[in-house]
Amino acid sequence: MIPDTQADGTPGDEPLREPIDARLRSIDAGNYRRSVRSALEEFATVVCEDGDIQAVDDITKHDCRYYAQYLRDRANRDGDQFSARTAHKNYAFVRASFTWWQRDDRIATNPAQWRGATDELPEITSDPDRQFWTRQDRTAILRHVDQQVDAVLNEGDDPLPAFRDRAIVYVLALSGVRGAEVFRDPADDRREGLRWSDVDLDGGILRVFGKTRTYQSAPLPTDARSRLRRYKQVLDPEEGWPVFPSLHRPSLYRTVREGLADELPEQRIEELLDEGGPLAVMRKYDLIPPALSVRGARTVMKRLCEAADLDIDGEYLKPHGARRGLGHQLYTEGQAELAQEALRHQSVETTHQAYHDVQAEATARRVDEILSWE
Missing domain, CATH: 1.10.443.10 (Intergrase catalytic core)
Incomplete structure (x- = not known):
């Protein structure tokens, strides 16, 4: 696995270290950044193993197909807690990174979009939560x-x-x-x-x-x-x-003690906490729980x-x-546009896609009504 960026920000010796670091710096969300880092480091390990890759624009669509095959084999491996859905997510993280590198003028085209590569990914047979x-x-x-x-x-x-x-x-x-x-x-x-x-x-x-x-x-x-x-x-x-x-009392007390440590003697802080509790002290001294x-x-x-x-x-x-339940009820009552507005989907097509199962059930009922001979 590619090591983390050095403390001074200097990339390591690996050929994809610098473009990977640049991509990670472009991501604000911590959870998403960690997921992209893991996928990109796995991708780099897989495609760089023969030493032919010296820069990101050396990567071909065939390298991406090789990575997709690797993900498929891993998802099908007994005893590996790695699902087909995770394989698709990891590939999507890599594909999105190539799109970013393309926008950053590092590559001319996105090799990960090739259908010949994505067709190698494992089939998803289980429903998501x-x-x-x-x-x-x-x-x-x-x-x-x-x-x-x-x-x-x-x-x-x-x-x-x-x-x-x-x-x-x-x-x-x-x-x-x-x-x-x-x-x-x-x-x-x-x-x-x-x-x-x-x-x-x-x-x-x-x-x-x-x-x-x-x-x-x-x-x-x-x-x-x-x-x-x-x-x-x-x-x-x-x-x-x-x-x-949070109403976790140790956390509230710690916030007060740390927030007033430079302003009041420790004994006085404890007296205030005993008198009114941590939230009252926070109101008085402009602390934030x-x-x-x-x-x-x-x-x-x-x-x-x-x-x-x-x-x-x-x-x-x-x-x-709760969010899905609200959208589900609005959608089943024929209020797709209202569901879109309530859930803040960018388009009503997104709402239709999110509740395609509801749409399919409604279609089945209408077919039954038309075909019923009773």
């Missing part, structure tokens, strides 16, 4: 989080966790946002979690950093808006706070589903399943 919240699932989890809030108000417990969890579920269920658009992604510096400054409760709009890595307006329907407004009253946040902070991470949001959903006794084929209601 396409969980979506059904109408019944959505109703059940929304009812549960409403009941949680009622319970804490009646029992006099700390209301903040229940109000925050309810707001999370309502926003996921009704707005069509992706988890990475509202929760913090530790692997991506630009995804720090939705901030209150990006929420327009009067207009019913969330300003989110979308999949296209541009800011987009996501709808906030009335029920989600009302729960978010009530939650905001309980949280009493500063404008720059994340909408969904850590945002709930994508992984933390999944943990919240898992906990809520267990408490609500919701079992989705042995799983829990995943955050992205």
Whole structure:
């Protein structure tokens, strides 16, 4: 495997090190960058093994076919946890990198687009994980989080966790946002979690950093808006706070202690924490609590589903399943354009492709109705 770039940024001796590094520097998203790095390093190892490749423009379409064959053989190998779908993803990362090198005037054409190469990739026979919240699932989890809030108000417990969890579920269920658009992604510096400054409760709009890595307006329907407004009253946040902070107490206490270490004596910091708790200290001293991470949001959903006794084929209601569930319901009710707008797809064709299974089921029903002789 090609080693990482040296600390001073100087490429290594390998012929593809510099173009690979240039490609990786062009990618902002941390998770995507790591996936592309892994695919490109594997590709370089495979095609450079005979020593004929000295530069990226030495790579031919036949080299790309050889790599596709390598991926196919690896996917078919017993005991290797490498699926046909992963093979296609890795090849797509390499193909996209060639497109970038072409735009960067490093190569004249993209050899990875050759049909003779892509035909060598393994056949995908398994369906991807396409969980979506059904109408019944959505109703059940929304009812549960409403009941949680009622319970804490009646029992006099700390209301903040229940109000925050309810707001999370309502926003996921009704707005069509992706988890990475509202929760913090530790692997991506630009995804720090939705901030209150990006929420327009009067207009019913969330300003989110979308999949296209541009800011987009996501709808906030009335029920989600009302729960978010009530939650905001309980949280009493500063404008720059994340909408969904982590409530992990060690993390909150650590944020206060580290944030005030240069301003106050340690004893005074502890006194403040004892008097009002970490969030009160953060409000007073303009500190920002850590945002709930994508992984933390999944943990919240898992906990809520267990408490609500919701079992989705042995799983829990995943955050992205809420988005798919919203689109699925709108699409099945004949509102493809509305689904496109709610999910912020670039075109309605993207929406049709995302819900092709729904379209196929509807077509089958219409055929049955026409052919039925009863």
